[in-house]
Amino acid sequence: MPVTSFDFKEKYQYQNGFDSYFETEAVPGALPVGHNSPQKPPLGLYAEKLSGTAFTAPRHENKQTWLYRILPACAHPPFTEAVPAPNESFAEPPLRRNLHYLPNQLRWDPFDHEDDTDFVSGLHMVAGAGDPTIKQGCAMYVYAAGKSMDERSAFYSADGELLVVPQEGALEIRTELGWLLVRPMEVCVIPRGVRYRVVLAGAGGGGPARGYALELFQGRFVLPELGPIGSNGLANARDFQAPVASFDEDCGSTAFDGPNEYVVTGKFNHVLYRTVQRHTPFDVVAWHGNYYPYKYDLGRFNTIGTISFDHPDPSIFTVLSAPSDHPGTSIADFVVFPPRWLVGEDTFRPPWYHRNTMSEFMGLIQGGYDAKKGGKGGFVPGGASLHNVMSGHGPDAESYEGARSAELKPVKVGEGSCAFMFESCLMLGVTDWGLKTCQKVQETYSEHSWGRVKVHWKKSSA
Ligand SMILES: O=C(O)Cc1cc(O)ccc1O
Numbered sequence: 001m002p003v004t005s006f007d008f009k010e011k012y013q014y015q016n017g018f019d020s021y022f023e024t025e026a027v028p029g030a031l032p033v034g035h036n037s038p039q040k041p042p043l044g045l046y047a048e049k050l051s052g053t054a055f056t057a058p059r060h061e062n063k064q065t066w067l068y069r070i071l072p073a074c075a076h077p078p079f080t081e082a083v084p085a086p087n088e089s090f091a092e093p094p095l096r097r098n099l100h101y102l103p104n105q106l107r108w109d110p111f112d113h114e115d116d117t118d119f120v121s122g123l124h125m126v127a128g129a130g131d132p133t134i135k136q137g138c139a140m141y142v143y144a145a146g147k148s149m150d151e152r153s154a155f156y157s158a159d160g161e162l163l164v165v166p167q168e169g170a171l172e173i174r175t176e177l178g179w180l181l182v183r184p185m186e187v188c189v190i191p192r193g194v195r196y197r198v199v200l201a202g203a204g205g206g207g208p209a210r211g212y213a214l215e216l217f218q219g220r221f222v223l224p225e226l227g228p229i230g231s232n233g234l235a236n237a238r239d240f241q242a243p244v245a246s247f248d249e250d251c252g253s254t255a256f257d258g259p260n261e262y263v264v265t266g267k268f269n270h271v272l273y274r275t276v277q278r279h280t281p282f283d284v285v286a287w288h289g290n291y292y293p294y295k296y297d298l299g300r301f302n303t304i305g306t307i308s309f310d311h312p313d314p315s316i317f318t319v320l321s322a323p324s325d326h327p328g329t330s331i332a333d334f335v336v337f338p339p340r341w342l343v344g345e346d347t348f349r350p351p352w353y354h355r356n357t358m359s360e361f362m363g364l365i366q367g368g369y370d371a372k373k374g375g376k377g378g379f380v381p382g383g384a385s386l387h388n389v390m391s392g393h394g395p396d397a398e399s400y401e402g403a404r405s406a407e408l409k410p411v412k413v414g415e416g417s418c419a420f421m422f423e424s425c426l427m428l429g430v431t432d433w434g435l436k437t438c439q440k441v442q443e444t445y446s447e448h449s450w451g452r453v454k455v456h457w458k459k460s461s462a
């Protein structure tokens with residue numbers, strides 16, 4: 001079911017649609033009519049263009065937004081490297097490249113909550129592939145935040161577009177383009193370059209917050225093709241929600257003489273750079289375009305599956321897909337395993353055993369997963385697993401035996417559950433933090449899961 005709302009505030013108004021062209025103004029008349037860059041934009045605003053693709057990208061891929069703001073984003077003193085880096089994910093270049101490529105199956109216990117970190121300082125890269133400087137590849141993160149980002153701060157990434165998957169704690173995300181409230185079982189995407197501040201929301205002031213994120217150095221998330229499914233199903237375009245314009249006013253009479261300081265942190269080739277500017281970065285009064293942050297409620301996913309026998313590949317559960325240049329092969333797919341009816345006849349219903357040319361990073365937002373035991377030392381909410389290129393995996397022995405002898409009546413699986421997968425065509429390297437520093441790797445994952453897989457073979461069926 002869709003996430004139920006709590007305390008909906010005025011600021012959470014949304015415009016509905018995926019890959020739409022929106023326009024929104026917080027003050028009537030702020031948007032120029034029939035013009036993008038008039039000699040003097042209305043209300044004394046500055047026009048600023050935010051490009052998400054090359055100017056000359058084909059029309060169906062072209063992404064841009066015109067912002068009408070009190071002061072342009074360029075009006076800041078130079079950025080300097082944030083030293084020391086808030087954590088080792090944002091450290092010196094050699095460390096960043098210290099990735100471990102391992103054929104073993106990996107699983108992590110739930111990552112720790114952290115009290116003294118915010119969304120940025122609590123963001124840890126677990127695995128990744130490629131290089132943001134050549135706009136290739138992606139990185140997978142977990143975050144744990146015990147506090148909101150400072151009131152006068154903003155963050156952006158020049159490295160890529162970020163998909164955020166909260167697992168615990170609601171996030172109020174104040175973006176340049178407006179507000180998004182993103183709760184567990186909802187996800188959001190913040191495009192490359194868009195500035196934002198993450199506030200812990202919810203009862204009692206919010207927090208702690210924990211979740212997963214995927215940064216795309218290359219391309220953007222799109223909705224997967226539906227092929228023979230037809231024109232509706234899976235994640236429907238109308239269920240994606242974009243913010244409406246909402247601005248703060250805090251500046252002086254010029255860009256550099258405002259009364260208050262705002263720290264803007266930029267992620268640039270994994271390193272954090274900071275500047276302190278004297279006007280709010282959240283001063284966009286109106287905008288129009290198709291390059292914007294958005295959210296999606298996973299409860300609205302229209303799950304499709306077999307009504308005869310066998311089960312389709314998990315691509316049937318793709319919410320968002322980031323294609324590579326090769327059709328059908330993704331840099332990253334975001335796939336969910338929502339509650340659903342299983343009715344397959346003469347069918348082994350959990351995932352089959354398999355080896356995949358793609359790598360599979362999985363997380364659990366809530367509940368359990370039908371292929372793996374939960375409980376201590378199992379696959380549990382807030383934990384993760386990685387089955388890299390061609391690493392064999394599948395149900396653990398107990399799940400296999402249960403499913404092999406189950407009576408095959410219709411059952412609803414996964415009530416109150418939601419596992420997800422970031423599936424990538426790239427071989428993933430695991431960071432030092434992911435392998436060692438976090439101290440969450442389950443050393444006996446493989447033995448526990450598959451060491452007791454039984455031999456059922458008989459030479460004759462008589
Ligand atoms: O490995 C997993 O648990 C995910 C998965 C599920 C499934 O039903 C088929 C393939 C697959 O990778």
Ligand SMILES: [Fe+2]
Nearest residue numbers: 354360387393
């Ligand atoms: Fe798999």
